[in-house]
Amino acid sequence: MDRLDAFNKGLTTWAQWVDQNVNISQTRVFFQGISPTHYVGKEWNEPRDNCNGQMQPLSGSTYPGGSLPAASIVSRVLSSMKTPVYLLDITTLSQLRKDAxxxxxxxxxxxxxxxxxxxxxxxxxxxxxYAALSM
Structure with missing residues (x-):
């Protein structure tokens, strides 16, 4: 099975379970976004590199390699849920940290x-x- 198909199936199964079993008057649901990797330097316009030896984060607020395919699955599945889910969208800020x-x-x-x-x-x-829990 393709890994994105498996991810979609797993996340959809989780979403159905949450919608059927979570009492939203007593529970808030949080979902952490995708934690990226930095094995492929061409994603940030350094095709011969990976994270090894990177000492500076990428500048700017957008990742040159674009969004991850799994991120669109997260967005689609969470938006289809009847239970409100707070997405801790760590993906883009983490993509910029090739140095970390x-x-x-x-x-x-x-x-x-x-x-x-x-x-x-x-x-x-x-x-x-913590900030989301404090809201």
Whole structure:
């Protein structure tokens, strides 16, 4: 099965469960957006690079590589739900942080472009969650 088809099926199943089982008078539902990777430098106009050795975030507020295909699935499924879901949309702000992966700061020998340094970007995600909980 194609991974995006599997993601769509899983997210749709989750959405149906939430719509059938969550009491919205007692519960708020949050969904964290897609955490991107930075293995493919052509996405930010550096075709020979990946996250390894990147020391600066991308400038601007849009990602040159565009949105992730899975992000449109998230948007479509969440908008079809009867239960209100607050999307913690961390995708674009995380796409801009090609510098925030551990391979940049760790020992040589590999490129870990899918995990994030702590403290760092995941703390920003937590601040967004805290702000949303405070509303």
């Amino acid at each position: 992966h551990p391979s940049t700061y760790g020992a040589a020998g590999g490129s870990d472009c899918s995990h994030w340094c702590l403290p760092g970007l995941p703390d920003t995600w937590n601040q967004l969650l």
